[in-house]
Amino acid sequence: MLVLILAFLGGVLTILSPCILPVIPFVFARADQPFRRGTLPLLAGMAVTFALFAALATAGGNWIVTTNQYGRWIALVIMAVLGVSLLVPRLAEQLARPFVQLGVRLGKGRSAASGTTAASPGASVLLGASIGLLWAPCAGPILGLVLGAAALSGVGVRSLSLLLAFALGAACSLAVALLAGQRVFKALKRGLGAEAWLRRALGGAVLVGVIAIALGADTRLLAAVAYVNTNHVEQKLVSVLGQAQSVLASGQPAAQAAAQPAAKTIPAADPVQAPASVPLDREGPMPALQGATAWINSPPLTPAALRGKVVLVDMWTYSCINCLRSLPYIEAWSQKYKDQGLVVIGVHAPEFAFERNTANVRQAVTNLKLTFPVAVDSSLNIWHAFSNEYWPADYFIDAQGQIRYHHFGEGDYARGERVIQELLAEAHHQTMPTGESLVRVDGSGAEAPAAMNEIGSPETYIGYQRGERFDSPQQMRTDANAHYTAPLRPSLNQWGLDGTWKVNAAYAQLDKAPGGITYRFHARDLHLVLGSATRKPIRFKITIDGTPPGPDHGADTDAQGYGTVAFHRLYQLVRQKGAVEDRTFEIQFLDPGVQAYSFTFG
Numbered sequence: 001m002l003v004l005i006l007a008f009l010g011g012v013l014t015i016l017s018p019c020i021l022p023v024i025p026f027v028f029a030r031a032d033q034p035f036r037r038g039t040l041p042l043l044a045g046m047a048v049t050f051a052l053f054a055a056l057a058t059a060g061g062n063w064i065v066t067t068n069q070y071g072r073w074i075a076l077v078i079m080a081v082l083g084v085s086l087l088v089p090r091l092a093e094q095l096a097r098p099f100v101q102l103g104v105r106l107g108k109g110r111s112a113a114s115g116t117t118a119a120s121p122g123a124s125v126l127l128g129a130s131i132g133l134l135w136a137p138c139a140g141p142i143l144g145l146v147l148g149a150a151a152l153s154g155v156g157v158r159s160l161s162l163l164l165a166f167a168l169g170a171a172c173s174l175a176v177a178l179l180a181g182q183r184v185f186k187a188l189k190r191g192l193g194a195e196a197w198l199r200r201a202l203g204g205a206v207l208v209g210v211i212a213i214a215l216g217a218d219t220r221l222l223a224a225v226a227y228v229n230t231n232h233v234e235q236k237l238v239s240v241l242g243q244a245q246s247v248l249a250s251g252q253p254a255a256q257a258a259a260q261p262a263a264k265t266i267p268a269a270d271p272v273q274a275p276a277s278v279p280l281d282r283e284g285p286m287p288a289l290q291g292a293t294a295w296i297n298s299p300p301l302t303p304a305a306l307r308g309k310v311v312l313v314d315m316w317t318y319s320c321i322n323c324l325r326s327l328p329y330i331e332a333w334s335q336k337y338k339d340q341g342l343v344v345i346g347v348h349a350p351e352f353a354f355e356r357n358t359a360n361v362r363q364a365v366t367n368l369k370l371t372f373p374v375a376v377d378s379s380l381n382i383w384h385a386f387s388n389e390y391w392p393a394d395y396f397i398d399a400q401g402q403i404r405y406h407h408f409g410e411g412d413y414a415r416g417e418r419v420i421q422e423l424l425a426e427a428h429h430q431t432m433p434t435g436e437s438l439v440r441v442d443g444s445g446a447e448a449p450a451a452m453n454e455i456g457s458p459e460t461y462i463g464y465q466r467g468e469r470f471d472s473p474q475q476m477r478t479d480a481n482a483h484y485t486a487p488l489r490p491s492l493n494q495w496g497l498d499g500t501w502k503v504n505a506a507y508a509q510l511d512k513a514p515g516g517i518t519y520r521f522h523a524r525d526l527h528l529v530l531g532s533a534t535r536k537p538i539r540f541k542i543t544i545d546g547t548p549p550g551p552d553h554g555a556d557t558d559a560q561g562y563g564t565v566a567f568h569r570l571y572q573l574v575r576q577k578g579a580v581e582d583r584t585f586e587i588q589f590l591d592p593g594v595q596a597y598s599f600t601f602g
Contacts, residue, residue, distance in 0.1 A: 008169040044171070048164070080207060087200050087207075277432065278418050283403040286311065286395070289345070291381025294358045296365050298373030301345060303401050309343045310423040311397040315388050317351045318364035319529045319570045321600040323392045324446045326410040327368060330394075332439040333420060334372040340424050341399070344372040349383040351391070352506060352597055354531055354568040363567065368447075396420065399427035414438055445555035446527060446572045450602035454580040456522030457493050460599040465505040472496035476503055481511045486518040492582055495519040495599070499589075507597045509533055516588040523601035524576050525554065526585055531568030534593035538565040542573050542587045552576045565594055 084091060286303050295301070314330050316323035334344035350356045356378040365374055377383055386395060389408075396405040396419045405419045417438050425432040443449060461467050464478045471487040471494035479502070486498035499515025501508045508517075519526075532538050542561040544552060550559050554572035557563040563571065574585060 005165075008165040012169040012172060048167070084207070087204065275415055275418055277422060278405065278415055280398075280404040280419065280422065283406065286313070286397045286401045286403055287382070287385035289347075289375055289382055290385075291377070291379055292347075292375040293378045294361075294376040296362055296374040296376065297371060301343070301373060301375075306343055306397075307401055308399050308427070309341050310337075310399055310420065310427055312342065312344045312420065313386070313395040313397065314344065314346050315349055315383065315386070315391060315393040315395075316346055317349055317355055317391055318361065318368070319352060319355060319568075319597070320391045321446060321450075321527055321570060321602060322410045324368075324570065325443060325448070325450060325602070326392050326413075327370065328441040328443040328447050329413045329416075329439065331370055331372065332441050333417060336439055337420055337424065341427055342420060342424060346370065346372055346374040347377050347382050348374055349377045349380055349388070349391070352529070352568075360568060364569065367569075396423060398423050413441075446525075446570055446602075448575075448602075451524040451580065454522075454524050455601050456582075457599070457601045459601075460493070460495060460519070461506075462503070462508045462517075462596045462598060463506040464503050467503075469494045470496060472498075478503055478505075486516065486586070490518060490520040490584065492520050492522060507531075507595045509596075510589050510592050510594045513590055513592045514588055515592075515594075516586055517596060519585045519599060520582060521585055521599070521601065522580065522582050524580050525572060525602035526574035527554075527570050527572050527600045527602065528587070529568075529570050529597035529600075530565045531595045531597070532565050532593055533595050536591070536593070538592075538594045539563075539590040540565065540587055540594070541590065542585065544574065544583050544585055546584070546586070549574060552578070565589075568595075570600070 286306075288303055289301055292300065312330070312333065314326075316327065318324070330344060330346065333342065338344075348355070348361050350361075354360055358376050358378070361374070361376050375382060386393075392408075392410060394407045394416060395403050396407075396416070398404050404423060407416055421432050421436060460469065464476060467476070470476050471490045472484040473487070474482065474484050476482075481500055481502045483500050484497035487494065487496040490496060496518050497503075497508060497515070498518065499513075500511040501515060502511055517528075530538075540563055542549060542553075542557055542563070548559065548561040549557060552574060553559050553561065554575045556571040557573050563573070565571070573587065576583075
């Protein structure tokens with residue numbers, strides 16, 4: 001909501017741009033017509049055409065950016081050309097001239113046509129469409145910022161709404177100009193000198209942004225602002241408008257933006273025998289799957305298109321160990337029952353800032369070998385629509401679009417598969433076959449089942465927002481570089497830093513190498529969510545009780561304890577083969593720039 005308001009205000013401010021000057025004569029040409037039949041349809045046609053034109057440009061840019069890393073540099077070159085064009089008006093004029101000439105010809109044609117149908121709203125809409133084509137290529141520097149925000153949102157309803165809000169703001173400013181008459185037009189011309197300076201300043205800002213993105217500063221900034229608290233503001237706005245649904249009771253949305261209790265990652269349920277049947281309730285209709293920033297393995301899916309199918313919606317995020325251990329079952333169900341009418345939809349609702357990056361999610365889906373459709377819910381629209389609070393969370397929907405069963409947390413897979421079988425039998429008006437076999441899954445690495453009876457250590461966050469049991473001798477400093485020494489004899493579940501680190505809200509970042517983390521734990525498996533701030537590989541070495549792990553190494557380390565951080569994700573560092581007891585884990589990073597987020601155990 002806040003972004004839409006800002007986009008609308010940005011559109012209003014385009015009245016200060018000289019690019020609005022070619023548009024104003026066409027608007028004034030309808031001054032002798034009734035507002036509802038002349039000016040209003042004209043402005044509506046202009047706004048809609050502009051939004052569609054800009055959306056096409058955004059779609060093309062988004063495709064380039066998400067195709068590969070080379071596309072990123074192509075997009076940066078395009079942004080650099082935009083910045084230079086803002087600094088050099090003559091270059092901007094040459095770039096926009098073909099489009100402006102097209103718009104002028106269309107506009108003049110429509111103006112002539114409107115002479116015989118002066119009072120026709122249809123003619124006004126067509127004239128407005130021509131004006132939209134004239135205006136779209138040169139709507140000024142504010143439009144560049146709006147297009148950038150739209151590209152980040154992905155191609156869809158969200159980005160189109162953003163562009164439409166901008167266009168409506170510009171239409172409102174033109175309506176005011178029309179009502180105020182020629183005085184505004186003359187004042188606008190007098191203000192062109194100040195606008196030129198503003199244009200140059202914004203051009204410089206665009207070039208600074210290009211340099212920052214090329215150096216990777218955007219990723220670091222994204223992580224730094226991951227905790228900005230806007231969630232409660234958005235929810236209050238929704239409530240005022242009377243559109244609030246039940247929201248997170250204790251939700252930590254994917255970006256962890258709100259200073260609220262954390263959304264829950266639930267450990268595995270106790271194993272149960274496969275029940276003969278499961279009682280099914282009616283929990284309400286399946287919410288619309290709107291607001292996803294992207295779809296992977298599928299075009300966008302809607303409840304209407306899914307009618308007649310049994311649907312399983314799985315809420316997950318790719319750094320969540322509980323989610324990773326449940327995904328092999330979700331994939332197996334999709335493969336086994338898709339020909340019988342089951343559609344599995346993974347809704348990726350991120351926990352950390354890096355999980356909002358669509359390219360990271362695509363890479364994770366590829367690495368995990370998932371084939372079912374995945375909705376990238378980086379803005380948590382689907383999460384909120386389901387009033388969800390947990391990772392993982394599964395919602396089972398029947399062929400009529402009604403939620404009939406839900407399960408929070410990993411485990412209890414036999415019951416979940418029985419629910420799928422019952423809903424498929426209902427959809428086909430059959431009796432569920434008795435004794436039908438259930439899938440058998442043999443996960444490996446972090447996806448392997450946990451040794452739940454052996455886990456004596458809780459999920460532990462490194463950032464100060466939710467960090468606990470910090471045991472270095474020095475007091476933790478927030479948002480500033482500081483030198484720490486590792487605790488000599490940490491108690492169970494206590495941890496500490498070693499070296500020069502900057503502890504942020506969500507993670508700690510190593511400023512100088514070497515540096516390390518020590519943790520006293522009790523579990524078979526130890527995992528750590530890591531990433532590279534520099535986007536370069538970061539080498540590390542682990543020890544257990546001061547010696548290399550040997551056969552107790554994890555999937556992401558070797559017997560000598562060596563490994564590399566090459567991608568923001570969860571790394572399995574320890575998987576013990578023998579008896580589980582209290583052990584002291586140490587990891588030393590041999591290169592600077594690592595970001596450490598949280599420990600989890602299995």
